[in-house]
Amino acid sequence: MIAQVVVDVAAKQTDRLFEYLVPHILENDVQVGSRVVVPFGKSRKVQGFVISLVDETDYEGQLKELLMIVDELPPLTPELVDLSAWLSQYIFSYRITILKTMLPSVLRANYRKILVPLVKDDLEVRQLFGEKQEIDLAEIDDQDSTIIASINRLLRVDKIKIEYLVESRAKVKEISEITAVKSSGELRVELEKLRANAHQQQKLLNFLITEPKLPLSQTELEQQLAISGATIKVAADKGWLTRSKAEVYRRPITTQTNKNRNDLVLLPEQVQALEQITTSVNADTATTFLLEGVTGSGKTEVYLHAIANTLDEGKTALMLVPEISLTPQMVRQVQARFGDAVAVLHSGLSEGEKYDEWRRIRRNEAKVVVGARSAIFAPLQNLGLIIIDEEHESSYKQDDTPRYHARDVAFWRSDYNKATLVLGSATPSLESRARASKNVYQLLTLTKRTNQQSLPTVKILDLKEAKFAGEQFDLTQELVDAIKTRVQRKEQTILLLNRRGFSSFMLCRSCGFVLKCPNCDISLTYHKSTNQMKCHYCGHTEAVPTSCPNCHSDEIRFYGTGTQKIEEELGKLIPQARILRMDVDTTRKKGSYERILNAFGRNEADILLGTQMIAKGLDFSNVTLVGVINADTALSFPDFRSAEKTFQLLTQVSGRAGRAALKGSVLVQTYNPEHYAIVLAQSQDYERFYHQEMQVRHQGNYPPYFFTSLISVSSKNEQNAAKEAFIIKRKLMRELNGRVLILGPTPSAVSKIKQHYFYQILVKYKREPELNAFLHEIQDAAQTQKKYGLNIYIDREPDKFM
Numbered sequence: 001m002i003a004q005v006v007v008d009v010a011a012k013q014t015d016r017l018f019e020y021l022v023p024h025i026l027e028n029d030v031q032v033g034s035r036v037v038v039p040f041g042k043s044r045k046v047q048g049f050v051i052s053l054v055d056e057t058d059y060e061g062q063l064k065e066l067l068m069i070v071d072e073l074p075p076l077t078p079e080l081v082d083l084s085a086w087l088s089q090y091i092f093s094y095r096i097t098i099l100k101t102m103l104p105s106v107l108r109a110n111y112r113k114i115l116v117p118l119v120k121d122d123l124e125v126r127q128l129f130g131e132k133q134e135i136d137l138a139e140i141d142d143q144d145s146t147i148i149a150s151i152n153r154l155l156r157v158d159k160i161k162i163e164y165l166v167e168s169r170a171k172v173k174e175i176s177e178i179t180a181v182k183s184s185g186e187l188r189v190e191l192e193k194l195r196a197n198a199h200q201q202q203k204l205l206n207f208l209i210t211e212p213k214l215p216l217s218q219t220e221l222e223q224q225l226a227i228s229g230a231t232i233k234v235a236a237d238k239g240w241l242t243r244s245k246a247e248v249y250r251r252p253i254t255t256q257t258n259k260n261r262n263d264l265v266l267l268p269e270q271v272q273a274l275e276q277i278t279t280s281v282n283a284d285t286a287t288t289f290l291l292e293g294v295t296g297s298g299k300t301e302v303y304l305h306a307i308a309n310t311l312d313e314g315k316t317a318l319m320l321v322p323e324i325s326l327t328p329q330m331v332r333q334v335q336a337r338f339g340d341a342v343a344v345l346h347s348g349l350s351e352g353e354k355y356d357e358w359r360r361i362r363r364n365e366a367k368v369v370v371g372a373r374s375a376i377f378a379p380l381q382n383l384g385l386i387i388i389d390e391e392h393e394s395s396y397k398q399d400d401t402p403r404y405h406a407r408d409v410a411f412w413r414s415d416y417n418k419a420t421l422v423l424g425s426a427t428p429s430l431e432s433r434a435r436a437s438k439n440v441y442q443l444l445t446l447t448k449r450t451n452q453q454s455l456p457t458v459k460i461l462d463l464k465e466a467k468f469a470g471e472q473f474d475l476t477q478e479l480v481d482a483i484k485t486r487v488q489r490k491e492q493t494i495l496l497l498n499r500r501g502f503s504s505f506m507l508c509r510s511c512g513f514v515l516k517c518p519n520c521d522i523s524l525t526y527h528k529s530t531n532q533m534k535c536h537y538c539g540h541t542e543a544v545p546t547s548c549p550n551c552h553s554d555e556i557r558f559y560g561t562g563t564q565k566i567e568e569e570l571g572k573l574i575p576q577a578r579i580l581r582m583d584v585d586t587t588r589k590k591g592s593y594e595r596i597l598n599a600f601g602r603n604e605a606d607i608l609l610g611t612q613m614i615a616k617g618l619d620f621s622n623v624t625l626v627g628v629i630n631a632d633t634a635l636s637f638p639d640f641r642s643a644e645k646t647f648q649l650l651t652q653v654s655g656r657a658g659r660a661a662l663k664g665s666v667l668v669q670t671y672n673p674e675h676y677a678i679v680l681a682q683s684q685d686y687e688r689f690y691h692q693e694m695q696v697r698h699q700g701n702y703p704p705y706f707f708t709s710l711i712s713v714s715s716k717n718e719q720n721a722a723k724e725a726f727i728i729k730r731k732l733m734r735e736l737n738g739r740v741l742i743l744g745p746t747p748s749a750v751s752k753i754k755q756h757y758f759y760q761i762l763v764k765y766k767r768e769p770e771l772n773a774f775l776h777e778i779q780d781a782a783q784t785q786k787k788y789g790l791n792i793y794i795d796r797e798p799d800k801f802m
């Protein structure tokens with residue numbers, strides 16, 4: 001038998017299958033998806049994954065044997081193996097990179113090089129090793145030239161050698177478990193034999209006689225009876241009980257369980273949506289639904305019912321949420337409903353917890369998975385339903401290699417498993433909504449809030465006209481007054497400070513003018529290195545203005561402000577208000593999101609002030625006011641999606657107000673009160689926004705009318721990067737005969753990251769079968785360019801333009 005293996009070496013030359021003979025004794029254990037250790041090159045050993053098992057090979061030479069199989073149960077299912085083949089091609093990534101992304105990080109190998117002696121009775125060898133049997137090369141000080149010289153000398157004469165170790169970091173947690181072996185009658189006899197002062201042993205015997213609930217963990221038993229480990233050892237020696245090792249899972253603890261609201265009667269719209277979803281699940285159709293439901297319309301309840309139905313059908317369900325730490329409420333609801341059947345996967349867990357949750361899934365013990373982006377690779381079998389909540393969220397796209405979008409993966413898995421896919425949002429991405437228009441997706445709508453109330457009223461405050469409170473130009477008097485009223489009424493306020501595109505563009509405080517590119521109509525970004533304003537789409541540059549080109553006022557400034565500054569200001573303006581601040585600084589520690597949100601939920605603060613992270617998913621009944629301090633930053637960000645993102649953000653954050661009995665209202669401060677994204681967010685009219693934005697995209701030849709791919713070239717030498725980018729552009733124009741639209745090359749907005757200059761080309765195309773092959777070619781060529789310090793990567797459907 002021959003195993004075809006992808007090895008753990010991420011490089012162009014190794015991005016293919018290597019064949020190994022399977023030794024006879026391993027033939028029964030090796031499977032597609034097994035993790036193995038194989039010899040590689042002259043004397044290396046590396047980890048790899050079995051992709052297929054075949055009987056014959058075309059290889060002329062002698063195949064090497066694979067050395068070992070690491071796990072009892074293969075970590076990859078055949079489905080994931082297939083998925084990796086498709087995904088690596090689709091997003092221009094190495095297959096091994098994808099495979100490693102699919103698995104918990106503890107399954108990544110640790111490679112160690114160690115020195116071992118080959119002769120014992122040698123003075124120099126003994127000097128080097130002392131008492132040790134081996135030396136880890138990583139522990140040798142490479143500055144110590146005498147040691148290095150000695151090692152090299154000994155290696156040359158074969159007195160020592162280097163061994164390569166592949167170690168798995170995956171450790172299973174085990175506990176010692178107690179089982180009784182004697183009957184209670186026999187134990188009573190033992191009890192009588194004991195010395196009168198052997199209190200601990202008496203206690204233990206009495207327990208064993210009366211307590212039938214065994215096996216029990218040794219630690220628990222020791223704690224419960226207040227006895228020592230020595231007593232248990234004595235008991236084991238006397239043959240009263242046996243101790244055995246048992247595996248336990250490290251489970252992430254949830255701090256509190258929600259009241260289980262199983263008793264809610266679904267509203268007619270919810271029933272209708274649910275019916276269509278369950279019909280599809282029960283009929284094993286790979287239908288994709290877009291569940292477009294206004295904020296507070298009870299999408300979660302539809303998900304929970306759909307999951308329950310899927311489980312009843314004997315299938316499993318996978319639910320993605322944007323960022324688990326931001327949506328603890330959602331996770332708790334799923335756990336409250338499905339208990340131990342739920343596994344949770346997200347970045348806040350320890351490595352051990354992640355590994356154990358993952359194993360519960362792999363062993364088919366967990367039937368429901370809730371997690372952030374990478375949970376889309378959960379090794380669930382018999383998948384019946386995939387849900388992506390807040391499907392428009394950009395966190396579903398990984399912005400580093402491998403640049404996959406969880407939605408694309410979900411689509412593939414849905415198709416493979418004949419599973420139903422539900423994309424839910426109050427503000428769907430334009431791409432998804434457009435597909436629903438073309439009946440690629442089935443549209444389901446929830447138009448009403450569950451509390452029978454209308455959506456909160458939104459008022460726009462024009463910052464060009466407004467009266468500011470205090471000395472700063474951040475908070476208007478009207479917003480401050482509104483907050484004061486809420487504080488007096490003991491109602492709560494959520495305040496959003498929009499940090500996107502922070503401080504990188506120029507805004508006139510007198511007239512609201514934003515400095516834009518004359519060619520592209522998107523804002524110019526400040527480049528500190530050159531002290532210039534640059535368009536990072538077309539490359540246009542101009543000087544930093546000293547007065548407003550529109551109204552000639554000298555009040556034109558870089559725009560931006562921080563949460564901390566706002567907190568201080570609020571403290572002065574409304575001293576009696578209790579403020580919770582949520583931003584990158586206050587949420588660094590594990591569990592801090594949850595702590596802040598729980599405190600707010602317990603009414604321990606009047607104001608929750610934060611960045612984008614507070615905008616979505618939160619369901620607090622006492623919040624009656626939402627304030628947006630600056631709606632404009634997102635709008636001026638140089639990105640064709642900025643209107644969409646602004647609309648989404650404003651609609652989502654507005655949706656946090658008035659979700660229960662109390663009516664909510666929203667105040668939005670802006671310099672652009674006439675901008676359609678803001679005007680339509682005011683009426684929270686997604687459908688009208690969608691139609692209007694589609695026209696804009698149509699005119700600009702942007703998605704969803706065009707597909708996009710971003711090619712980035714980076715180098716330490718700015719000229720080299722630029723030159724290579726232009727070469728690629730010329731090739732593209734020649735080979736694709738002008739059927740694609742090309743923007744750039746331009747330096748990226750933050751063009752110098754980690755001492756590297758970045759140039760990017762945005763390719764827009766309709767249907768271009770040849771482009772894919774061409775992009776693969778560019779990337780293959782990039783491997784040779786690496787020698788010259790050039791790096792090239794390709795981002796399919798980029799979400800961020802640096």
Ligand SMILES: Nc1ncnc2c1ncn2[C@@H]1O[C@H](COP(=O)(O)OP(=O)(O)OP(=O)(O)O)[C@@H](O)[C@H]1O
Binds near residue numbers: 264298299617
């Ligand atoms: N059928 C129902 N009857 C009464 N209350 C309901 C019903 N369904 C859901 N709810 C309640 O309505 C509130 C809002 O629901 P949910 O959080 O699911 O909204 P959502 O659509 O996810 O909103 P958002 O997009 O803003 O997150 C919740 O408190 C939920 O418990």
Ligand SMILES: [Zn+2]
Binds near residue numbers: 520539540
């Ligand atoms: Zn431009």
Ligand SMILES: [Zn+2]
Binds near residue numbers: 510551552
């Ligand atoms: Zn001006």
